[in-house]
Amino acid sequence: MKVISFLLFFLQSTAFASDLELALNWKPEPEFGGFYLANLKGLDAKKGIQLKIVPGGAGQPVAQMLANGKVPLGIVSADEVLMARDRGADLVAIFAVYQTSPVGLMTHEEKGFKSLEDFFKSDSTLAIQKGMPAAVFMERKYGYGKVKVVPYQGGVGGFIRDKNFAQQCFVTSEPLLAKKQGAKPKTFLVSESGFDPYVEVVAAKGEFVRKNPKLIQDLVEIFQAGWAAYQEDFEETNKVMNGLNPAMTLEVFNESAKVQKPFVQPVGSKIGTMKLERWQKFADQLFEMKLISKKAKAQEAFVSKF
Amino acid sequence: MKNLRFLPLIPLILGLALLQFLVNRQAIPSYLFPAPYQVWEVLMTDGQIWAALRDTSLNACLGFLLTLVAGACLGTGLASSRWIEKMFYPYAVFFQTVPIIAIAPLLVIWFGYGQPTVIASTFIVSVFPMIAATLDGIRSTDQNLLDLFRLYRATRLQRLLKLQLPFALPSILTGARIASGLAVIGAIVGEFVGGGGLGGIVDESLAQQRVDRVFAAVTLAAGLGWVFFAVLNGLSRVLLRNWHASQRG
Amino acid sequence: MSEAVLKLSGIQHSFPGGAGQVLSPLDLDIPTGQFLTFLGPSGSGKSTILRIVAGLLKATSGQVQEKGNLCKKAFVFQDAELLPWRNVLDNAALPLEIQGVDLDDRRKAAQTVLQDLGLGDSLSLYPSQLSGGMKMRVSLARALVTQPDLLLMDEPFAALDEVIRFRLAEHLREIWLKCNRSGKPLTVLFVTHSMTEAVFLSQRILVLSSKPARVLLDHTVGISESRDQATRADPAFAREVHQIYSVFQKAGEA
Numbered sequence: 001m002k003v004i005s006f007l008l009f010f011l012q013s014t015a016f017a018s019d020l021e022l023a024l025n026w027k028p029e030p031e032f033g034g035f036y037l038a039n040l041k042g043l044d045a046k047k048g049i050q051l052k053i054v055p056g057g058a059g060q061p062v063a064q065m066l067a068n069g070k071v072p073l074g075i076v077s078a079d080e081v082l083m084a085r086d087r088g089a090d091l092v093a094i095f096a097v098y099q100t101s102p103v104g105l106m107t108h109e110e111k112g113f114k115s116l117e118d119f120f121k122s123d124s125t126l127a128i129q130k131g132m133p134a135a136v137f138m139e140r141k142y143g144y145g146k147v148k149v150v151p152y153q154g155g156v157g158g159f160i161r162d163k164n165f166a167q168q169c170f171v172t173s174e175p176l177l178a179k180k181q182g183a184k185p186k187t188f189l190v191s192e193s194g195f196d197p198y199v200e201v202v203a204a205k206g207e208f209v210r211k212n213p214k215l216i217q218d219l220v221e222i223f224q225a226g227w228a229a230y231q232e233d234f235e236e237t238n239k240v241m242n243g244l245n246p247a248m249t250l251e252v253f254n255e256s257a258k259v260q261k262p263f264v265q266p267v268g269s270k271i272g273t274m275k276l277e278r279w280q281k282f283a284d285q286l287f288e289m290k291l292i293s294k295k296a297k298a299q300e301a302f303v304s305k306f
Numbered sequence: 307m308k309n310l311r312f313l314p315l316i317p318l319i320l321g322l323a324l325l326q327f328l329v330n331r332q333a334i335p336s337y338l339f340p341a342p343y344q345v346w347e348v349l350m351t352d353g354q355i356w357a358a359l360r361d362t363s364l365n366a367c368l369g370f371l372l373t374l375v376a377g378a379c380l381g382t383g384l385a386s387s388r389w390i391e392k393m394f395y396p397y398a399v400f401f402q403t404v405p406i407i408a409i410a411p412l413l414v415i416w417f418g419y420g421q422p423t424v425i426a427s428t429f430i431v432s433v434f435p436m437i438a439a440t441l442d443g444i445r446s447t448d449q450n451l452l453d454l455f456r457l458y459r460a461t462r463l464q465r466l467l468k469l470q471l472p473f474a475l476p477s478i479l480t481g482a483r484i485a486s487g488l489a490v491i492g493a494i495v496g497e498f499v500g501g502g503g504l505g506g507i508v509d510e511s512l513a514q515q516r517v518d519r520v521f522a523a524v525t526l527a528a529g530l531g532w533v534f535f536a537v538l539n540g541l542s543r544v545l546l547r548n549w550h551a552s553q554r555g
Numbered sequence: 556m557s558e559a560v561l562k563l564s565g566i567q568h569s570f571p572g573g574a575g576q577v578l579s580p581l582d583l584d585i586p587t588g589q590f591l592t593f594l595g596p597s598g599s600g601k602s603t604i605l606r607i608v609a610g611l612l613k614a615t616s617g618q619v620q621e622k623g624n625l626c627k628k629a630f631v632f633q634d635a636e637l638l639p640w641r642n643v644l645d646n647a648a649l650p651l652e653i654q655g656v657d658l659d660d661r662r663k664a665a666q667t668v669l670q671d672l673g674l675g676d677s678l679s680l681y682p683s684q685l686s687g688g689m690k691m692r693v694s695l696a697r698a699l700v701t702q703p704d705l706l707l708m709d710e711p712f713a714a715l716d717e718v719i720r721f722r723l724a725e726h727l728r729e730i731w732l733k734c735n736r737s738g739k740p741l742t743v744l745f746v747t748h749s750m751t752e753a754v755f756l757s758q759r760i761l762v763l764s765s766k767p768a769r770v771l772l773d774h775t776v777g778i779s780e781s782r783d784q785a786t787r788a789d790p791a792f793a794r795e796v797h798q799i800y801s802v803f804q805k806a807g808e809a
Contacts, residue, residue: 014491034423063515083515087337125419130501150419151501153411163414256544291514423644450632453611458653458701466655472640548681549639 003068018256019052020219023074027060028055028241029173029248030234030257031097031200032075034271037237038226040224047218055244058154066203073219078198079291081135081301082283086292090206093302094216095223095272096198098263101191103134103199106159106169109184118187119166120145125165127152127159132166136289137195159183172260176252178269187303197282198274199300209303216303227271231261274304340518346524355507355519359526362503365421366493366530369428373485377433378478382466391441402434406492410499419500427496432485439481443474467536476549479542484535494527503529558775560606560704561585565617568603570580579769580617584763587622587704588740590731592753594790594799595763601746604768605630605707608744614728629698629707635690637682643669644678645799647696654701657794661700668696672726688719696722699730706743712752721784726754751791754795762802772802 024032035053038044044051054071056062062074063081067089076084076091084091090165105119106124113119120142128135129152152168156178159165169175175185190196202223230237234257242250266273279298286292322342328334329341330431336344348355380398384391410427417423447470455465471478496506511519563583569576577600585591593601606612608619609630621739629650637646643660645652649660669675672692682690691711698706712720727743734741747753753760754776762772778791786792 059512061512064338068333080515087515087517088335089337089400101392118503127354127507130506130515131516133514149501150414151499151506153414157415448636450634450636451638453606453609454630454632454636455653456611457609457628458650464653468649469638472638475640531620548642549683 009078012229018273020073021052021054021071023054023060023062023065023071024056025060025075025132026056027246027247028053030238030241030260031170033234033237033241033257034097034223034228034230036225036233037230038222038243040237040240041226041229043060043222043225043229044147047222049215049218049222051222058281061201063089063091066205068207072208073202073204075200076203078201078279078282079286079303081125081201081203081252082292082296082298084265085296085301086294091203092206092209092300093198093201093203093274094209095202095220096274097200097227097272099266100188100263101196101199102170102172103136103191104171104187104189105166106156106171106175106178106185106187107166108159108163109186110163111186113186113255114189115191116245117142119188120147122147122165124148124166125150125158125162127165129168132168133197133286133289133291134190136197136291137285138190138193140289141193156181156183159185172256173262176255176259177248180249180252195285196278198200201274206300224271227264230257231264231271234258274302276304309518312430316428318505337515337517338339340521344518344524347519348518349525352519352522355504355522355526358504358507358523359530362424362490362493362497362505362527363530365424365496365503366428366489366534369425369493369496370432370489370534371431372425372429373436374482376429377436377481377485377486378440380433381437382444382471384437384441385444385470389403396439398434398437401430401437404430406495407429410495414499417500419499420502423500424493424496424505428489428492431492432488433489434486435481436549437476437481438476439484440474443477443481444470445474446477447473466552474545476542479538479545482541483535483538487531490527490531490534560587560622562620563608563617564620566604566607566619567617568600568607568615572768576767578614579767581770585742585744588735588742590728590743590745590756590758592745592747592757592760593763594747594750594753594760595768596765597662599750599763599765600768601748601763602709605709605744605746608705609707627701627703628705628707629701629703631694631698631706631711633710633713635682635687635694637693639682642679642681643674643685643693644722646682646693647700649697650701651798665696665700668700669693671730672696675690685713688723691715692695692726693722695727696757704740704742706741708743708745710746710748711770713747713749718727719788720752721787724752725783728756732780750796751787751792754778754792754799755787760799762799764806772799774799 004196016107022035028036031051039051039053063076063084065071066074066076067084078093079090081093085118105116107113107124111122111124113122116138120138123146125148128148130149130187147237156174159167159178160183167174169187169189171189173214178185212296235254238250238257242253264271283296283298283301287295325339329336329339350507384395384398406427413423413426417426451469452465455469461470493503494505494508497503497507504527507523508520511523563581565580565582566578567576567580568578581604593604595601603612607614609628635651638649640647648661648665651664666678666788669678670696674689674692674696677689685693694711712723715723725750731741731743757776760774761770762774762775763769764771776795778786778789778795
């Protein structure tokens with residue numbers, strides 16, 4: 001029996017030897033829709049690439065896994081790329097899902113906050129991942145004052161239970177869930193206060209990118225095609241993703257895909273491209289916030305010649 | 307003979323030197339494993355981390371005190387009759403087997419953010435060894451001595467206070483030593499969900515890929531556990547100094 | 556001899572769970588102030604008798620009658636069974652402490668008894684600092700501190716070196732005689748498997764068979780009451796020991 005199972009394992013691993021793993025930093029949700037569609041419709045296979053999408057979860061250290069060579073491709077945020085580079089790990093971003101950051105704070109409408117500034121004058125409880133650059137930025141800009149900062153657990157349970165509760169969110173996701181459970185969420189985008197990084201990028205090791213220019217070119221084209229198609233028609237892909245992540249209803253999947261459309265759609269360029277000014281501004285902000293120890297040359301942190 | 311107590315320092319120093327050497331030679335990337343010197347620098351310059359140590363120490367102490375008192379009381383209660391033991395012991399084991407990581411988010415719902423959750427987590431993780439040690443200690447009381455107390459018609463309370471609890475003391479102290487290490491772990495887990503302290507620092511530093519800071523916090527947490535252990539060891543020695551000829555002088 | 560302090564009628568005992576009968580029916584009158592030894596092979600149920608008399612074990616059948624039901628008892632075990640967290644003085648004072656005697660009074664009483672037993676200089680030592688013989692003296696002091704009417708001793712010297720056994724036996728006799736002369740008689744029930752110890756200590760010896768125990772011989776020791784270390788070299792002493800030995804032989808126990 002042992003021999004047979006070993007042989008099976010061996011065959012399997014050789015059969016998938018050409019698989020290219022893409023590690024997600026969260027469960028399958030519309031924020032990854034274009035990647036799943038490309039895989040489903042065989043857009044990758046057409047270019048002779050077999051993508052294998054690996055879902056993640058809370059606390060998945062994708063940046064470290066990339067740096068350590070455990071996966072070739074992974075979804076991280078631009079600040080993770082810059083911080084990893086600052087610590088000596090050569091990560092490079094090749095594709096950005098969101099042109100505008102959907103990161104925001106979700107509050108209860110009943111509290112009547114008019115702006116983030118307004119919110120930070122309150123005595124609310126704010127669940128946020130401490131140390132996250134957006135959190136550091138807001139703390140520096142507004143000061144926490146009487147706001148009680150508590151650890152962010154994921155989900156919207158705390159928000160539903162407590163009217164005085166606010167939390168970090170992707171405006172494309174948590175507010176929809178909260179609404180479903182009867183709350184009236186009001187969200188504020190962090191980007192509006194001047195902090196707007198590329199929050200969801202595909203990254204790889206610099207060495208891998210430089211050695212395989214053709215492969216990277218192909219990948220970017222696959223992702224662009226996948227996302228363009230997903231923007232047009234997400235329902236079929238959502239059904240498949242819903243099967244992988246039944247915690248969210250199909251209805252919320254579809255709503256979320258609708259809400260995120262403008263965040264994905266760039267003005268005057270192709271889907272997924274990134275601009276140097278934004279990268280550089282963001283890198284300078286990180287340096288100012290002391291999250292990276294030296295000034296970064298942003299042009300080295302991403303490739304976007306496509 | 308006296309110098310033998312410094313022997314454990316040798317592997318520590320050698321290990322740190324080797325690690326520093328490997329990181330310097332870039333055999334281990336520093337974003338995966340920080341150089342000892344980096345960690346040292348964080349410890350020397352980061353005031354937040356020391357404030358966090360103070361918070362964690364306080365909460366771990368409070369939780370541990372609760373464990374000592376409640377554990378000894380529960381253990382004594384269980385020892386009071388076979389019936390009670392049979393009825394409730396399986397539920398005491400619950401504390402031992404509960405996957406704290408899994409229920410930690412619930413603690414926040416039950417107790418709220420901050421200190422209460424941290425203390426509750428500390429208590430849940432550390433109380434079982436204390437209950438079991440108290441129970442075992444009382445159960446192992448010498449039968450002849452129990453007979454002696456019966457002969458002089460001692461009350462239950464006299465028997466408990468003058469015989470069974472003192473007799474169980476070595477066992478209770480062993481339980482307390484085990485519980486002390488667990489208390490620090492419980493506090494850190496509680497801080498992951500409840501916020502604050504070294505657990506909060508680890509959470510925050512992971513988000514910033516500050517492996518050096520994570521290690522600095524972990525080092526302090528381990529140090530705290532060690533101090534707990536050492537204090538209890540000292541306490542055992544003082545309390546039991548008359549018990550054994552070997553611990554005299 | 557004076558009236559019986561203890562009257563055992565038809566005492567017998569079996570442990571539950573197949574260990575079988577350990578004691579055949581036993582009838583016994585024990586006069587006040589008597590030094591009575593139960594002598595028998597190991598596991599013959601001698602200890603069972605003591606525990607039944609002490610009230611620590613309930614006999615399967617039969618009854619124990621005490622004079623006036625107010626008999627003050629003390630028990631000495633084979634091991635000293637001291638509390639390791641208490642010093643010599645407070646170990647000896649323990650029974651009085653349980654009975655609610657004031658700290659000063661009980662310490663004074665314990666000190667007196669300990670001094671009689673030659674431990675006057677060791678009051679503040681802890682059990683871990685004592686030799687086996689000293690521990691047994693503290694244990695004896697703890698038994699005597701309540702001024703009992705009945706002293707039950709379960710092979711108390713069995714674990715000690717022979718020199719110390721001899722010395723302690725002599726000491727025990729002195730204490731017993733002193734009590735009886737002072738008009739506060741002390742009845743001693745002593746269990747041993749040593750024939751010489753039995754003869755040296757006792758007025759009366761009950762020779763028991765192996766399990767289930769029955770009385771092979773109810774013997775009154777014929778040597779003088781004033782005994783000391785020279786007594787053991789007395790031919791009369793040797794004759795007594797031999798007489799008991801032959802009872803064992805006849806019964807097929809030896």
